Amino acid sequence: MAQQHHEMTAGEALSVYLQDQATEFLRSLRLHRESSTDAQGAEEALAAARSLRRAARRVGATLHTFRPLLDQEWTEGLRPELAWLSGTLAREHAYAARLDRLLGALHRLSTPAAPAVGNRAQPPAPRAGEAKAGARKPAGQLAVGAAKAAALLERQLTLARTRAHSAALQAFGSSRFHAVADNVAVMASEVPLRPAPDTDLKPLAAAADAHLTEAVAALPLLRAGHPYNAEALVHGLAADTAPEAQDAPWLKVRSLLRLHRYAQEVLLGAAPPDARLAAAGAALDRHREAAEAAAAAAAAARTPRIAPATAYALGVLHADQRHEVEAARFAFQQAWLREAVTAP
Amino acid sequence: MAQQHHEMTAGEALSVYLQDQATEFLRSLRLHRESSTDAQGAEEALAAARSLRRAARRVGATLHTFRPLLDQEWTEGLRPELAWLSGTLAREHAYAARLDRLLGALHRLSTPAAPAVGNRAQPPAPRAGEAKAGARKPAGQLAVGAAKAAALLERQLTLARTRAHSAALQAFGSSRFHAVADNVAVMASEVPLRPAPDTDLKPLAAAADAHLTEAVAALPLLRAGHPYNAEALVHGLAADTAPEAQDAPWLKVRSLLRLHRYAQEVLLGAAPPDARLAAAGAALDRHREAAEAAAAAAAAARTPRIAPATAYALGVLHADQRHEVEAARFAFQQAWLREAVTAP
Known part of the structure; x- marks a missing residue:
């Protein structure tokens, strides 16, 4: 409508x-x-x-x-x-x-590696959500x-x-x-x-926008824009709650981006958000999901009496998901800086 | 000289x-x-x-x-x-x-995270080779x-x-x-x-160059140029020898880059290589070292009777070093494509 x-x-x-x-x-x-x-x-x-x-x-x-x-x-x-x-x-x-x-x-x-036919011909590595068919029996x-x-x-x-x-x-x-x-x-x-309110929709939506801009300015975007900065996994073996501190500002921006988006819906009707904000929002959703998945892998590794091989796999998995967190920050940085002036 | x-x-x-x-x-x-x-x-x-x-x-x-x-x-x-x-x-x-x-x-x-003072002010995460002073007692x-x-x-x-x-x-x-x-x-x-040789230095050096170019052309550079492609860790839990197949073409380029470099030294005197080739070579050195470090972490995890917490840490470490491998490929891609025409 x-x-x-x-x-x-x-x-x-x-x-x-x-x-x-x-x-x-x-x-x-x-x-x-x-x-x-x-x-x-x-x-x-x-x-x-x-x-x-x-x-x-x-x-x-x-x-x-x-x-x-x-x-x-x-x-x-x-x-x-x-x-x-x-x-x-x-x-x-x-x-x-x-x-x-x-x-x-x-x-x-x-999944075992496919027999090498020529490196250029290999399809990109499938990520989360990939099909599970066709897997050969793993061993070892x-x-x-x-x-x-x-x-x-x-x-x-x-x-x-x-x-x-x-x-x-x-x-x-x-x-x-x-x-x-x-x-x-x-x-x-x-x-x-x-x-008899003493304000209007626009200044309130602008305030939501300002909160978002302020929270984004507090993000370490410069570092996030350098691929493979290894930031998301740092302190990963320090304490069980280590990543929470570095994840918090990103989760805050995710919430504020939603508030901003819904405020725009009130102003402009329920149109889909522009591509840039949609990409930024998707990156932050991925950030949250990967961070929580990494935490779940770490929590599973604290299960008493698991085999070392299980713990090793969970360690690899934890790091993999923290790497996804880092990738999501990079994707957010790329989306956010694409063209900073598209808001009406 | x-x-x-x-x-x-x-x-x-x-x-x-x-x-x-x-x-x-x-x-x-x-x-x-x-x-x-x-x-x-x-x-x-x-x-x-x-x-x-x-x-x-x-x-x-x-x-x-x-x-x-x-x-x-x-x-x-x-x-x-x-x-x-x-x-x-x-x-x-x-x-x-x-x-x-x-x-x-x-x-x-x-290392435990430093108390957050403001995210922008934090220095970049130190990587391998960092100073060990000033670490607080870790716990847990x-x-x-x-x-x-x-x-x-x-x-x-x-x-x-x-x-x-x-x-x-x-x-x-x-x-x-x-x-x-x-x-x-x-x-x-x-x-x-x-x-009475029937050839000269230059065609032989050119052949070394051609071998290098051919080997680089066989690398999955397009994929390596997409940060966070998760390629280096793929199959990481499949078989103990899994990464060797995907690492081999990079190690081959590393050898051929050295041959090319030494051939240039014969032709031009022992001058340092140009910045582009030096950066490419350094990236491949890092590739090899990280790949071998990742393999050493995986091998240590196969030590009998280790504690699950040890195995978990080794899993995180293995994945961390495989990410370094991926980062090295990205760095090579960036260096190699910077300006492809600098050779004499």
Whole structure:
């Protein structure tokens, strides 16, 4: 719905966006309920949960960015509840994606090399998400370690995912969730605006933009732009929480980039973001996923009584995923600096 | 000695170069003998062995590239003996350098992160060869694994180095070595040229250049030029010999680049190579050292009865060094394509 937003007041434009998202939230919720009672609806239930999260994320971000235009009490009550809901629903998907990523990487690392026909003719190395067909039987201590590492990760992350699934189902049935849904249903018909706000959409969107720019300026972009700077793995054997400190500013930019993107949607309608911001956002998504996958590999290596070959494979895997983190920073740097002036 | 080579015949120019190298060989040998009897001469003995290897390598390469100009029987007799000598002498140095590289990398990986003052202000991450001063006490299972891995590598590579040292000393006392030295002494006064060669220096140097160009053309340079292609670690958990196949063409280019460089020295005098070839050569040296360090980490991980934390640290270290291999390929690609026309 590419509305003519410049003909509307700030309150009207904000209402249109929030009502659209609320409607999407309620539609997804209905789909989720229908598919959950259907035995074959697992796929649809996942898709519905995804679009429900998507809408909840946008509503929450909009309540944050444009809070001076909205009823304060209502905003402050609803935002943490939406964050709780998004977080609860996101976990199942995150564990599934993490397992996929780690098994994909282990598969890439443990597939025997194709017989060399000529180096130029070889296709690029497949990365996470690659097909698993056609693998020849691996052999030796290394491959045994990789297989055991895969089994260990599968066990641990499937258990975590199952628990997250139960938690999500429990959340859907909770009175806390029903209160959120009621609130969103009210919003779908009328958004509680502040009576006489002393600001407009644009300065608030500009503030979101400024926060993003400030956070990007704090990133070590110069270093990230030098390939193979080995930064993401540094301190990797120091302490269990070592990467968190260096990852934090990147995760912060990821959040602020989303806030910026959703603010632009309010201003301009729900158009897809420009290619540059989309690439930057995708790089930061990859950053987060790889960082979490690396942490999961490190955590699995702390399982008591694992074989040294398993631990070795998990070490290789951890470093591989930290390398992905570094690659994601490089990709972000490249995307961000491509042409810095495209925002309207 | 920047001689006016274009006023000399091919045989004269070749003789000048080989006699210079033979003289250097004999001088280094004398220094080595003197420093070996001196209790404090370990440092000088190492330096003398290094320049002896350097001269042996150049003589061997020149005998190869310009063999149509030289007495065939003499060339074919001496070349394998020089290769044996260079190889024997190189091993001690290689083990020492490998241990340095691995301990440096482990130190980088296991140093706790400095307290964050602001991300932009942080200095670049130190790499292999960094100072070890100022490290705070590491803690936790990860750091214990890193410390145990360091101790294991130190034990294994120091033993290998000691053996290589003994082998080198034994070689210096052998009749096989004395035969090589006698041969080099003869060459220092007169180089056995072929009576009426049907070729000249330049076409032979051009052939060395063509071999190099051909080998570089077979490298996957396009892929190497894409940072973070994850190629060097692919198949890293497949079989113990997996990286050798993909490393081989790079090691071949390294050898051919040296042949090309020494051929240029014969033609133009022993001037340092141009910056582009020097950078390309340095990248390939780094490729070889990192590949061998990665193999040493993988080999150490196969030590029976090591702790899982040790194996994990060795896995991280292996992957780190394979990333260095990938970084070296990128550096080679960048150097090689900088300006492809600088050769005379």
